[in-house]
Amino acid sequence: xxxxxxxxxxxxxELTDQAVKLIQLLEKEKNFAERDSLTGxxxxxxxxxxxxxxxxxxxxxxxxxxxxxxxxxxxxxGRDIGDMVIAIVAERLGKLFPGEGQLFKVAGDxxxxxxxxxxxxNGALEYVALDHAALEDSHLEQDAFDHITLNRGAYEGxxxxxxxxxxxxxxxxxxxxxxAIHQALHVPVELPDRVLSVQVxxxxxxxxEHGADLFDLWRKANLALLKARMHHKRYQLFxxxxxxxxxxxxxxxxxxxxxxQHGDFTxxxxxxxxxxxxxxxxxxxxxxxxxxxxxxxxxxxxELGLMAEIDHFVLTQANAISKMLPVPLAVNLSPTxxxxxxxxxxxxxxxxxxxxxxxxxxxxxxxxxAVKNLRRLQKAGFKIALDDFGKGYSHLALLPExxxxxxxxxxxFVQHIHEPRYRIILESIVAIAKHEAxxxxxxxxxxxxxxxxxxxxxxxxxxxxxxALSRPLPLEDLQKKxxxxxxxxxxxxxxxx
Numbered sequence: 001x002x003x004x005x006x007x008x009x010x011x012x013x014e015l016t017d018q019a020v021k022l023i024q025l026l027e028k029e030k031n032f033a034e035r036d037s038l039t040g041x042x043x044x045x046x047x048x049x050x051x052x053x054x055x056x057x058x059x060x061x062x063x064x065x066x067x068x069x070x071x072x073x074x075x076x077x078g079r080d081i082g083d084m085v086i087a088i089v090a091e092r093l094g095k096l097f098p099g100e101g102q103l104f105k106v107a108g109d110x111x112x113x114x115x116x117x118x119x120x121x122n123g124a125l126e127y128v129a130l131d132h133a134a135l136e137d138s139h140l141e142q143d144a145f146d147h148i149t150l151n152r153g154a155y156e157g158x159x160x161x162x163x164x165x166x167x168x169x170x171x172x173x174x175x176x177x178x179x180a181i182h183q184a185l186h187v188p189v190e191l192p193d194r195v196l197s198v199q200v201x202x203x204x205x206x207x208x209e210h211g212a213d214l215f216d217l218w219r220k221a222n223l224a225l226l227k228a229r230m231h232h233k234r235y236q237l238f239x240x241x242x243x244x245x246x247x248x249x250x251x252x253x254x255x256x257x258x259x260x261q262h263g264d265f266t267x268x269x270x271x272x273x274x275x276x277x278x279x280x281x282x283x284x285x286x287x288x289x290x291x292x293x294x295x296x297x298x299x300x301x302x303e304l305g306l307m308a309e310i311d312h313f314v315l316t317q318a319n320a321i322s323k324m325l326p327v328p329l330a331v332n333l334s335p336t337x338x339x340x341x342x343x344x345x346x347x348x349x350x351x352x353x354x355x356x357x358x359x360x361x362x363x364x365x366x367x368x369x370a371v372k373n374l375r376r377l378q379k380a381g382f383k384i385a386l387d388d389f390g391k392g393y394s395h396l397a398l399l400p401e402x403x404x405x406x407x408x409x410x411x412x413f414v415q416h417i418h419e420p421r422y423r424i425i426l427e428s429i430v431a432i433a434k435h436e437a438x439x440x441x442x443x444x445x446x447x448x449x450x451x452x453x454x455x456x457x458x459x460x461x462x463x464x465x466x467x468a469l470s471r472p473l474p475l476e477d478l479q480k481k482x483x484x485x486x487x488x489x490x491x492x493x494x495x496x497x
Contacts, residue, residue, distance in 0.1 A: 036105040038083060039090035047104045047112065051214045054101065059117035060207035061174075062214070064221040065093065065185070067109040068199035068229065069302070076339050076367050081191070088189050089200060096181060112218060117174070117206065178204065182234040194366050201225050202235035210238050232299045255291050256300055260309050265289050267317055268472035271481070271489075272330065272443065272465045275457055278488045280481065282357065284330045284465065285318045286472050307334035308343070315350045321475060322355035326482055330357040332387065335364035344373040353381030357405075361387050365402055378403040385443065390429065399432070404440055406462075407433050411446025414466070417455055430459050 034046035042050075054060075067089055074082040086109060097103040097113045104112045182202060189196040203225025205217040220238040223246050228236035230249045236242075259265060269283040287310065289297050301307050311334055322329045331351070337343050338360050347358070358377060364370055365386075378384055385406035390413055409429065416422040433440040444456050447466030456464060469489040473481070 039087055039105050041090055041094070041103055041105040041111070042101070043104065044106045047106060047214075050101060054114045055207055055212070055214055059209075061113070061115055061117045062205040062207060062217040062221045063113040063115075063181075064203040064218070064225045065089070065111040065113070066201045066225055066229070068201050070109040072336070073196070076369070077194075077196075081196075084191070085189055085196065085198065089185065089198065092185055092187075096184060106218075112221070114214070178202065178235045196366060197363055201229040203228055203238065204235060205238040229303065230296070230300060232295060252292060252296075253300065253304060256289075256297070256304065256306065259289060259291070260301075260306050260313075263313055265310075265313065267314065267321070268474060269329070269478045270465055270472040271470045271478065272463050273469055273489050275453075275461055275464050280327060281463065282327050282330055283325070283478060284359070285314060285332070287314055302334065302336075305336075307336045308340065310334070311337040312346075312350065315347065315356070319351045319356060322352065324475075325479065328355050328357055330359050330385065332359045332361075333364065335361070335370070338364040338373060339367055339370040340373075344376045347377060347382075348380055351382075353377075353383075357383040357385060359385045359387040359408065362389070362391075362398065365398065371401060371403075375403045378405075385441075390425070396432070399438065404438075406441035406443055408443040408445060409461075411466075414444055414446040414448070414452055414456070417452050427459065430461070434460065 034042055034049070036043045047054075067085065070082055070085065073085055090105065090111070093103055093111055093113070097115060099115070102113055102115050104114075106112045182200075185200040185202075186198055189198050203221045203223065205211070205221040205224065207214075207217055210220050211217050220242075223242050224236040224238040226246060227242055227249070228234070266288045268286050268288055270286060271280040272282040272284060273279065274281040287294065287297070291297075292300070298307075301310055314331055318329045318331050333347075337347075340346075358374075360370075360374070365374065374384055383405040384403060385408050386402065386404050387408045388410045389407045391410040407429070409426070413422060413426045413429075417426065430442060432438065433442050441462045442460075443463040443465070444461050445465055447453055447456075447464050448468045453464065453468075470481075
């Protein structure tokens with residue numbers, strides 16, 4: 001009997017052990033099924049299973065994040081780099097929203113955060129950007145997070161004092177917080193052989209103001225995100241008219257596709273002046289569309305993958321028009337065109353290197369294919385200018401690698417030229433560009449007053465353009481200005497200041 005009891009106990013013990021192992025295995029499989037394999041974050045399945053628990057009595061922010069132009073990154077640099085960008089963005093989001101059940105990866109390049117909005121009333125949240133100005137001056141990722149992440153206890157008293165704050169104060173705090181989140185996510189990604197700009201679109205819905213169902217709020221946050229992307233905004237808060245607005249945006253997309261097919265665009269030309277002679281020596285070609293302003297048109301065309309076709313249109317038109325003018329024209333090229341392996345030959349077939357200068361942004365020249373194309377184009381005789389230099393996170397290490405003829409200084413420096421802390425940066429850029437190792441022509445944009453013009457002359461800037469000198473002109477007006485011989489900027493208007 002004792003032997004049978006021993007056998008029974010042993011069998012029960014073994015079955016118990018097997019049952020525990022089976023339960024652990026099932027839990028592991030369940031956890032694996034509810035986690036994203038790349039980032040380790042809870043996935044859409046986890047969100048669906050926890051949906052009923054995520055909303056409660058407290059106000060909530062439902063925030064959608066989407067990595068902008070990830071398809072472009074995958075195509076240009078490979079999926080390994082694309083996955084690395086996803087992982088880095090996930091890591092940054094994880095620092096911003098460290099609480100379990102706050103952050104989910106709901107699609108390949110999309111994240112959803114669900115968090116209390118109680119900072120606006122009683123200080124329950126750990127993140128609020130109280131020093132946005134300092135954050136904007138930060139150029140290091142950790143600095144950005146240090147400005148956002150605040151100790152709860154240190155601010156508990158002041159935050160509790162906000163319980164009776166006016167609605168405008170609440171909105172202001174929320175805006176500062178979202179601005180800080182945007183800033184932290186947009187620090188460039190430092191890779192071993194390149195630096196990548198990261199853009200993350202952000203859309204926000206509020207619970208219970210915008211609804212009581214998580215999936216409906218998710219949809220509304222996504223609509224707000226699409227709106228932010230369409231209009232090139234840092235973030236967009238959902239509002240009742242956003243759905244109607246989004247339908248208008250869809251109509252705009254359809255109109256743009258038709259416009260590209262039929263070439264329904266016009267070109268205008270902004271004179272570029274030689275600062276020494278004060279005469280027009282070139283003109284920048286600018287695209288115009290009756291349906292939308294340039295700051296809407298270009299991001300929309302990039303989103304729809306239409307920039308290569310638009311570049312083709314502009315180059316073809318500009319090349320034909322340049323034969324009617326005594327000065328060359330400068331044409332902006334999109335990152336898509338610059339990086340495409342076949343487009344160097346295509347550009348050579350469309351444009352005369354003696355009549356057309358090519359302008360590219362720093363964002364367009366961050367991969368080997370783009371640099372190779374530019375070298376081929378320069379060898380063929382094209383002058384190449386780096387546009388918007390100094391905007392965002394410029395990396396001087398790029399300069400030795402690029403076949404450049406000119407630097408176009410971002411208008412930000414001209415706008416802040418009277419501030420010593422920005423003036424010293426501008427003076428340093430000029431010193432580098434004029435060094436015998438580079439000998440780059442310098443063009444300053446955004447001239448708005450005589451004082452700026454005189455200071456730029458003292459710095460030995462070569463060329464200038466801006467609304468105070470001349471607004472973009474129709475072709476006929478530019479021709480008249482050039483042919484009648486009064487093309488000095490002092491003949492057009494008396495510069496104020």
